[in-house]
Amino acid sequence: MFWGLLRFTAICCYARRVNAQPTFSAYPFSLGVASGDPLPDSVILWTRLAPEPLNSGGGMPQQSFRVQWQVARDENMQQVVRNGTAIATPEFAHSVHVEVQGLEPERWYWYQFRAGNEVSQIGRTRTASLPGAPLSQLNFAFVTCQKWEDGFYSAYRNLANEELDLVFHLGDYIYEYGIDSTGGVRNVSLPEQFQQETKTLEQYRLRYALYKTDPDLQSCHALFPFVVTWDDHEVDNDYTDDLSEKNDPVEDFLKRRAAAYKAYYEHQPLRRFSVPRGPDMLLYRRLAFGNLAEFSVLDTRQYRSDQPCGDGETPRCEAALDPAKTMTGDRQERWLFEGLDRSQTRWNIIAQQVLMAELDHKIGEGEIFWNDSWDGYPLARKRILSHIADRKIANPVVITGDWHSTFVNDLKLDFKDPNSPTVASEFVTPSLTTNGDRIVYGPYYGPMIPENPHIKFFDGDRRGYFRVNLNHERWQTDLRFVTTVSRSDAPISTFASFVVENGRPGVQKA
Numbered sequence: 001m002f003w004g005l006l007r008f009t010a011i012c013c014y015a016r017r018v019n020a021q022p023t024f025s026a027y028p029f030s031l032g033v034a035s036g037d038p039l040p041d042s043v044i045l046w047t048r049l050a051p052e053p054l055n056s057g058g059g060m061p062q063q064s065f066r067v068q069w070q071v072a073r074d075e076n077m078q079q080v081v082r083n084g085t086a087i088a089t090p091e092f093a094h095s096v097h098v099e100v101q102g103l104e105p106e107r108w109y110w111y112q113f114r115a116g117n118e119v120s121q122i123g124r125t126r127t128a129s130l131p132g133a134p135l136s137q138l139n140f141a142f143v144t145c146q147k148w149e150d151g152f153y154s155a156y157r158n159l160a161n162e163e164l165d166l167v168f169h170l171g172d173y174i175y176e177y178g179i180d181s182t183g184g185v186r187n188v189s190l191p192e193q194f195q196q197e198t199k200t201l202e203q204y205r206l207r208y209a210l211y212k213t214d215p216d217l218q219s220c221h222a223l224f225p226f227v228v229t230w231d232d233h234e235v236d237n238d239y240t241d242d243l244s245e246k247n248d249p250v251e252d253f254l255k256r257r258a259a260a261y262k263a264y265y266e267h268q269p270l271r272r273f274s275v276p277r278g279p280d281m282l283l284y285r286r287l288a289f290g291n292l293a294e295f296s297v298l299d300t301r302q303y304r305s306d307q308p309c310g311d312g313e314t315p316r317c318e319a320a321l322d323p324a325k326t327m328t329g330d331r332q333e334r335w336l337f338e339g340l341d342r343s344q345t346r347w348n349i350i351a352q353q354v355l356m357a358e359l360d361h362k363i364g365e366g367e368i369f370w371n372d373s374w375d376g377y378p379l380a381r382k383r384i385l386s387h388i389a390d391r392k393i394a395n396p397v398v399i400t401g402d403w404h405s406t407f408v409n410d411l412k413l414d415f416k417d418p419n420s421p422t423v424a425s426e427f428v429t430p431s432l433t434t435n436g437d438r439i440v441y442g443p444y445y446g447p448m449i450p451e452n453p454h455i456k457f458f459d460g461d462r463r464g465y466f467r468v469n470l471n472h473e474r475w476q477t478d479l480r481f482v483t484t485v486s487r488s489d490a491p492i493s494t495f496a497s498f499v500v501e502n503g504r505p506g507v508q509k510a
Contacts, residue, residue: 017063017064018063018064018065018066018087019063019064019065019066020065020066021116022065022115022116023116023117024049024051024059024115024116024118025051025052025059026051026052026059027051027118028049028050028051028060028115028116028118029047029049029113029115029118029119029120029121030050030051030053030213031047031048031050031053031209031212031213031218031267032047032120032121032212032217032218032221032222033045033046033047033111033112033113033120033121033123033218033221033222034046034047034123034221034222034226034268034269035111035123035124035125035221035225035226035269036225036226036227036228036268036269036270037225037227037269037270037271037285037287038125038126038127038128038166038225038287039127039128039287040103040105040106040127040128040129040130040131041101041102041103041104041105041127042099042100042101042102042103042127043100043103043109043125043126043127043225044097044098044099044100044269044270044271045069045071045096045097045098045100045111045113045123045125045269046095046096046097046098046267046268046269046270047067047095047096047113047120048088048093048094048095048096048266048267049065049067049088049094049095049096049115050093050094050209053209053210053212053213054190054191054194054206054209054210054213056202056206057090057093057202058093058094058205058209060090060094061090062090063090064087064088064089064090065087065088065094065115065116066085066086066087066088066115067085067086067087067088067096067113067114067115068083068084068085068086068113068114068115069083069084069085069086069096069098069111069112069113069114070082070083070084070111070112071083071100071103071109071110071111072109072110072111072112073107073109073110074110075110075122075124077110077112077122081102081103081109082100082101082102082103084098086098088115092262092265092266093205093263093266093267095266095267096113097269097270097271097272099271099272103127104127105127105128105129105130105133106126106127106128106129106130106133106135106290107126107127108124108125108126109124109125109126109127110122110123110124110125111123111124111125121218121222122222123221123222123223124222124223124224125224125225126165126166126224126225128287128288128289128290129289129290129292130290131288131290131344132290132291132344133290133291134290134291135289135290135291135292135293136292136471136472137292137469137470137471138165138289138292138293138468138469138470138471139162139163139164139165139467139468139469139470140164140165140166140167140168140467140468140470141159141162141164141167141168141465141466141467141468141480142167142168142169142170142351142399142401142427142429142465142466142468143155143156143159143167143168143169143170143401143429143432143465144169144170144171144172144231144401144402144429144430144431144432145171145172145401145402145404145430145431145432145433145434146172146173146174146211146217146431146432146433146434147172147175147431147433147434147435148174148175148179148183148184148186148210148211148214148433149179149180149183149184149185149186150184150185150433150434150435150436150485151185151186151433151436151437151463151484151485151486152185152186152216152433152485152486152487152488152490153214153216153217153432153433153485153488154216154482154484154485154487154488154489154490154492155432155433155463155464155465155480155482155485155492156214156216156217156219156220156432157216157219157488157489158480158482158491158492159220159465159480160216160219160220160223162467164224164467165224165225165289166224166225166226166227167220167224167225167226167227168226168227168228168229168295168297168351168399169226169227169228169229169401170229170231170351170352170353170399170400170401170402170429171229171230171231171232171233171234171353171401171402172230172231172232172233172234172401172402172431172434173208173211173228173230173234173264173268174198174204174207174208174211174233174234175207175233175434176197176198176199176204176207176233176234176235176236176237176260177197178194178195178196178197179194179195180195181195184436185436185485185486190210193206194206194207194210198260199256199259200256200259201259201262201263203259204259204260204262204263204264205263205266205267207263208263208264208266208267209267212267216488221269225269226268226269227287227295227297227351228268228269228270229283229284229297229298229299229351229352229353230264230283230299230301230353231300231301231353231354231401231402232301232353232372234260234264235256235257235260235261235301236253236256236257236260238307238311238372239253239257239301240301240304240305240306240307241301241302241303241304241305241306242254242257242279243306244256245311254278254279255279257279258276258278258279261276261279261280261281262276264276264281265281270283273285280302281302283297283299283302284296284297284298284299284328284332284335285297286339288343288345289345290345291344291345291346292345292346292347292470292471292472293345293346293347293348293349293470294339294343294345294347294348294349295349295350295351296336296339296340296348296349296350296351297351297352298328298332298336298350298351298352298353299328299332300327300328300352300353300354301353302329303326303328303329303331303332304326304327304328304329304377305324305325305326305327305377307371307372307376308320308322308325308371308376308377309369309371309376310371311371311372312370312371313361313368313369313370313371314368314369314371315362315366315367315368315369316367316369316375316378320371320376320377320378320379321378321379322379323379325377325379325380326377326380327374327377327380327381328380333380333383333384336350336384337387340387340388340391340393340396341391341393343393343394345394346394346395346472346502347394347395347397347470347475348393348394348395348396348397349396349397349398349399350384350396350397350398350399351399352398352399352400353400353401353402354372354373354374354400354401354402354403355370355373355374355375355400355402355403355407355426355428356373356374356381356398356400356409356411356426357374357407357409357410357411357415357426357452357454357455358374358375358378358415358452358454359373359375359445359448359452359455360448360451360452361448362451363447363448363451373402382413385411385412385413385423385424386413388423388424389413389421389423395475395500395502395503395505396423396424396425396505397424397425397426397427397475397500398411398424398425398426398427399426399427399429399466400426400427400428400429401428401429402428403428403430403441404430404431404434404435404440404441404460405428405430405441405442405445405458405459405460406428406429406430406457406458406459406460406462406479407426407427407428407455407457407458408425408426408427408428408455408456408457408458408477408498408507409425409426409427409428409454409455409456409507410422410424410425410426410454410456410505410506410507411423411424411425411426411454411505412454415452415454418453418454421505422454422505422506423505424505425475425500425505425506425507427466427477427498427507429464429465429466430459430462430463430464430465430481431463432463432464432465432485433463433485435463436485436486437463437484437485437486439461440460440461441460441461442459442460442461443460444460445458445460446458446460456498456507456509457496457498457507457509459479459481459495462481462482462495463481463482463485464479464480464481464482464492464495465480466478466479466480467480467494472502473501473502474499474500474501474502475499475500476497476498476499476510477497477498477499478494478496478497479494479495479496479497479498480492480493480494480495481493481495496509496510497509497510498510
């Protein structure tokens with residue numbers, strides 16, 4: 001049905017010849033399909049032509065190609081409602097980003113791409129509800145930290161069986177470190193170029209291609225719209241703004257950041273406002289779902305001040321109390337506050353990267369904090385929590401990645417005072433694979449938890465994701481953990497569940 005129902009869109013202004021009837025050395029849709037950022041009338045569709053994904057350029061020549069796309073009401077692609085043509089250019093690694101307009105709110109659609117005689121798998125996506133429209137419930141998951149060489153994506157294989165409206169990825173989609181020649185836990189032979197740390201555009205493109213060859217990751221992208229944001233490893237561990245972990249010359253690091261941001265855009269279902277301009281890329285944005293939920297998706301890397309007290313763990317230094325020190329930058333902070341003030345939804349969710357609750361690492365007298373989290377920027381954190389409290393923002397919840405551990409937290413204006421009112425709740429999802437099956441953080445963080453009574457639950461040694469069922473009266477988070485990441489078919493179970501009740505900040509055991 002693809003040919004007969006296709007309507008071509010206008011194409012102009014491409015500098016090089018466009019190949020309309022290409023042939024490929026192998027299947028060109030080797031990296032799958034994806035959708036994201038659902039609006040009531042629109043979604044973004046993504047794919048990339050890469051017949052040889054682990055080779056330079058994906059095995060594609062330096063010319064542009066027509067890629068046809070269509071969206072249907074049914075999974076057999078018989079009831080086509082939108083179609084057109086996009087151009088895959090070598091400048092963007094032959095990736096395609098289609099912003100489909102004119103869709104109906106709150107319904108499932110199916111989509112497919114075609115290049116030459118090759119067709120992609122069929123993907124599924126879902127639009128959001130109209131602003132203010134009655135919405136009885138929302139089901140979503142959030143994930144983070146999927147280091148390819150540390151394990152198989154057994155969590156994604158299980159996630160594909162969930163009944164969800166969308167998935168949030170909260171950062172560390174790739175890791176920049178070199179991978180050993182045997183592919184770590186996966187025990188597959190990798191070309192030499194993967195053994196080096198990613199620094200160039202071609203290296204970042206290859207790293208995304210490697211990750212996206214995973215069939216379980218592909219399945220989830222094809223089943224659910226994703227909302228993505230980054231943390232540090234998409235560029236460089238613990239980087240801040242224009243400063244690298246190893247204090248490289250700023251000019252050199254900004255070139256690296258530009259390469260990393262471009263590759264990130266090329267491999268994610270992101271709208272055209274996120275097209276990077278050199279080392280700059282707009283990623284923070286807001287998504288609403290009827291009268292039920294609004295999500296403010298943050299970028300806490302691109303604009304943040306350098307860690308005031310230095311890298312690693314230290315006592316809190318005087319520089320941390322400088323109100324100019326920021327995690328989000330002034331403009332993004334104002335945008336967050338203005339959005340929270342205008343919101344008319346029952347729940348207001350901040351989707352972001354690093355632990356927001358305080359975590360005192362010092363057992364007994366004194367305090368020690370990890371400076372790359374919000375603990376390194378206590379006044380920036382207090383501005384957000386104070387704004388939530390002062391403006392009486394409805395049902396604020398923070399969803400967090402990065403930590404390779406599970407935390408369920410009450411967020412307070414004064415974490416040292418147990419009588420300080422709880423103003424919001426935080427759920428920190430564990431890694432999908434990072435650290436593998438190693439026992440790392442349980443013994444390390446476990447003894448600290450009694451020092452931090454606002455932390456209501458902690459687990460440091462399991463991998464998985466969090467699943468949320470949200471309605472007008474309560475939020476329920478299910479902690480979904482796999483038994484192992486050493487095999488791709490590991491089973492999953494709900495280890496515990498926690499709820500937040502409407503009008504009652506703070507978490508409770510379900």
